[in-house]
Amino acid sequence: MQKLVVRCFALSLDGFSSAPGQSLENPFGKGGLVIMDWARQTRSFHKMIGQEGGSTGIDDDFMAKAMDNIGANILGRNMFGPVRGPWADDDWKGWWGPNPPYHTQVFVVTHHARSALAMEGGTTFHFVNDGIESALQQAFVAAQGKDVRLGGGATLVRQYLQAGLIDELHIVITDKLLGSGERLFEGTDNLARDYECVETVASGTVTHVRLAKKKRD
């Protein structure tokens, strides 16, 4: 069975996954990038951006496995970029440069139609504007038997959680405070009924928590 998984999704201690005020300079909102400090210091992250060094250990293990058995990705439109409203042109091609770190078909959920965008390294962005279920169906097909990773942001993850469509959710509770921003757990009243915590591992300043969908008898 193919799964929809969320991996390495970082939260501030007060529950936010990004700060307000996203812009070209501040992909995670103003001051929001600190919740990724734990990830950015790992060897896997260094490798991803073509650098030597970085930490090994629990945080790095989670980062190293984040793309394991992933055949397609789904992103929210704001995770793809800071552009809002109808696409005026095709200039914006994501935060990641010519060779994005996905190397799969990527389905960007948006209300605004746009043609598919083929990048280097096997990544193609498809803009899906008929809802989260359609994006998931297309991603499962594209993944050819492998799992699908839902990258974020919170607005999109929340909707898949509410619909009970996520099979595994790995969150990273950091020691950073944001005060405001996008909450992951908001209006997710079904969480206690549909999900359970299956793993808690701490690594210094952050705690990795894995939630899984409850098995029905």
Place this chain on the structure above:
Amino acid sequence: MQKLVVRCFALSLDGFSSAPGQSLENPFGKGGLVIMDWARQTRSFHKMIGQEGGSTGIDDDFMAKAMDNIGANILGRNMFGPVRGPWADDDWKGWWGPNPPYHTQVFVVTHHARSALAMEGGTTFHFVNDGIESALQQAFVAAQGKDVRLGGGATLVRQYLQAGLIDELHIVITDKLLGSGERLFEGTDNLARDYECVETVASGTVTHVRLAKKKRD
């Protein structure tokens, strides 16, 4: 300098400190008591309710120190009990029986006047209805140089946090999901500016996090 401290304040993974539907049978709301599992299994908790046994280790260490150097306590009216509105009579004397585990003056913040209530073991409940600052002033006086512990619930802790009046906040992030309830971090936009995380310690399924007020230069 006397401090206002919060200790052993438990949160569900999704950020709630109690579930909806508080009643005599469900002090933490329906299904909410699970966020106290970590505490109830410790030796210190067993001792508090007059029983043998219980776990030792990190969780127990935090529980054992929760009353260290505490000279007075502050509680919200709902933490004191499930009665709402004006006090019809003086029948309700708290959840804790004739000898509550405070053994100090306790200031219960409420909109509804009621005479002070002396209990066994040195606990006296005072009902303060002129605001959180008044409760804190009275508690500092009563504590005679020792610190004041703010017990909860979230509605009250939030107000003291927003006012920047809490010096140290120890929260316990559990592996339980509640889906809904009272949030500790809601409308606490000042958190990132005024507080910082000074300790993160995990103990199996829960993570202990200590926040402290930032030092001003």
